[in-house]
Amino acid sequence: MTSGRTADDELRERLVEAADDLFYARGIQAVGMDAVREAAGVSLKKIYALVGSKDELVVAVLRRRARALQEALEASADRAGDARAKVLSVFDFLDAWFCEPGFRGCGFINAFGELGSTTPAVADAVRRQKAAFREFVTELVVAAGGTPQAAVQIALLAEGAQTTAAISGDPHVAREAGAAAATLLDAATPATV
Amino acid sequence: MTSGRTADDELRERLVEAADDLFYARGIQAVGMDAVREAAGVSLKKIYALVGSKDELVVAVLRRRARALQEALEASADRAGDARAKVLSVFDFLDAWFCEPGFRGCGFINAFGELGSTTPAVADAVRRQKAAFREFVTELVVAAGGTPQAAVQIALLAEGAQTTAAISGDPHVAREAGAAAATLLDAATPATV
DNA sequence: TACGGTAGAGAACGATCGTTCTCAGCGCAA
DNA sequence: TTGCGCTGAGAACGATCGTTCTCTACCGTA
Numbered sequence: 083m084t085s086g087r088t089a090d091d092e093l094r095e096r097l098v099e100a101a102d103d104l105f106y107a108r109g110i111q112a113v114g115m116d117a118v119r120e121a122a123g124v125s126l127k128k129i130y131a132l133v134g135s136k137d138e139l140v141v142a143v144l145r146r147r148a149r150a151l152q153e154a155l156e157a158s159a160d161r162a163g164d165a166r167a168k169v170l171s172v173f174d175f176l177d178a179w180f181c182e183p184g185f186r187g188c189g190f191i192n193a194f195g196e197l198g199s200t201t202p203a204v205a206d207a208v209r210r211q212k213a214a215f216r217e218f219v220t221e222l223v224v225a226a227g228g229t230p231q232a233a234v235q236i237a238l239l240a241e242g243a244q245t246t247a248a249i250s251g252d253p254h255v256a257r258e259a260g261a262a263a264a265t266l267l268d269a270a271t272p273a274t275v
Numbered sequence: 276m277t278s279g280r281t282a283d284d285e286l287r288e289r290l291v292e293a294a295d296d297l298f299y300a301r302g303i304q305a306v307g308m309d310a311v312r313e314a315a316g317v318s319l320k321k322i323y324a325l326v327g328s329k330d331e332l333v334v335a336v337l338r339r340r341a342r343a344l345q346e347a348l349e350a351s352a353d354r355a356g357d358a359r360a361k362v363l364s365v366f367d368f369l370d371a372w373f374c375e376p377g378f379r380g381c382g383f384i385n386a387f388g389e390l391g392s393t394t395p396a397v398a399d400a401v402r403r404q405k406a407a408f409r410e411f412v413t414e415l416v417v418a419a420g421g422t423p424q425a426a427v428q429i430a431l432l433a434e435g436a437q438t439t440a441a442i443s444g445d446p447h448v449a450r451e452a453g454a455a456a457a458t459l460l461d462a463a464t465p466a467t468v
Numbered sequence: 469t470a471c472g473g474t475a476g477a478g479a480a481c482g483a484t485c486g487t488t489c490t491c492a493g494c495g496c497a498a
Numbered sequence: 499t500t501g502c503g504c505t506g507a508g509a510a511c512g513a514t515c516g517t518t519c520t521c522t523a524c525c526g527t528a
Contacts, residue, residue: 109389111304114485116508125507126487136486186392191438195385196302198442205442212442235455238448239428242435245384248391249398249405255431262428262459269458307515318477319517329516 094132094142097122102143106189110140110196137201140193144207147189148214155218165226169236169267172219173260176243180253187248188241215240223267232270236263287325287335290315295336299382303333303389330394333386337400340382341407348411358419362429362460365412366453369436373446380441381434408433416460425463429456 100122104113115136119126133139155175162171179185186192194208216237223233243259246252293315297306308329312319326332348368355364372378379385387401409430416426436452439445 108392112393127506187388191384192388194442195380195388199301199379200305209442231451234451238435238439238452238455239431241438242431245434245438246431249387249402258427259431262431265459265462266455320476
């Protein structure tokens with residue numbers, strides 16, 4: 083029941099997950115490879131055999147986090163009722179996420195701020211995730227009868243909510259952002275009465 | 276014509292400005308004290324006499340940046356016409372800032388993402404600046420007849436615009452954010468016709 | 469004019485880091 | 499059963515870092 087997964091695949095998954103936890107909690111450069119080795123229970127020799135370098139580990143972490151986020155957002159949208167509710171489900175998801183212990187803002191924004199100008203592969207991975215998020219929001223907004231411009235604005239609210247929640251420690255900014263998103267969506271959607 | 280400024284004050288100003296440029300361009304941990312020494316033209320001995328430690332230098336940089344931002348926002352608001360225009364002047368300011376060469380997002384968000392969980396003094400300095408910004412926006416919005424809730428939402432747009440512009444490289448997100456802010460402000464302000 | 473004290477330059481110290489190298493153990497084949 | 503080759507653990511290497519220490523030079527006072 084391994085469906086093509088080798089022992090190395092499982093080691094890599096354990097490694098990337100352990101690194102993700104540490105990088106997200108403390109910042110990437112504050113975490114040495116020895117700490118990753120200890121948290122993952124994988125030797126340095128094996129780590130470098132699996133990922134090649136610390137930079138490649140960071141990129142693998144960002145990719146894993148991007149997939150998890152996309153899946154969670156899609157699951158949240160799937161649970162929502164009509165098209166308008168699907169748009170606002172983004173903020174329901176953020177609301178739940180911000181209240182989680184260990185929440186420390188957007189891992190992509192943090193990584194970009196720390197390494198974005200010195201590590202092109204990190205900058206690229208972050209740009210891709212943000213482009214995917216914007217596209218996801220645009221699809222939802224357009225499906226709800228809104229405009230691409232409204233989608234951009236709603237995505238900006240979601241981005242602003244993430245850094246504000248992390249810095250202020252107020253997890254309820256997602257609700258404020260959601261309320262603003264509802265206002266913008268309704269303003270951009272012709273009434274259908 | 277020194278108005279109480281000593282040679283040390285001027286050295287400190289030069290030091291903090293040089294450090295600010297380097298930290299903002301590359302990330303704080305990517306810049307060693309030797310690079311700061313070279314850029315500022317101040318010896319290490321003198322640097323440690325002036326600021327005490329690298330962490331204190333970082334905090335001094337954040338405080339300097341906070342003052343500069345507050346002054347620029349206030350100057351932009353002063354130049355605006357009526358109360359509503361003053362609210363939107365925030366986005367005019369952001370629009371101009373995002374187009375500057377060397378723009379790399381919000382220095383506070385970057386610093387928080389990198390050091391916020393390991394250096395309490397950095398986290399505190401960032402929280403104070405964001406609280407001051409929110410208060411500034413609230414004053415403008417309330418003066419324009421809007422609600423504190425609208426102010427929170429407008430501040431979220433400004434925050435979202437900063438990270439989005441940095442990551443996407445699109446400097447015009449400030450205009451989109453401004454348009455959204457106008458919509459939210461108008462929706463929160465009773466019509467006075 | 470000379471001596472003593474203080475301030476400051478930058479080399480050096482001790483620590484940490486990313487990555488590699490050495491050695492040992494295990495597995496497979498003859 | 500033995501020998502060889504390959505994989506992997508973690509110590510070590512070389513580099514970088516924040517901070518301190520040593521030495522020199524300058525200034526002030528007697």
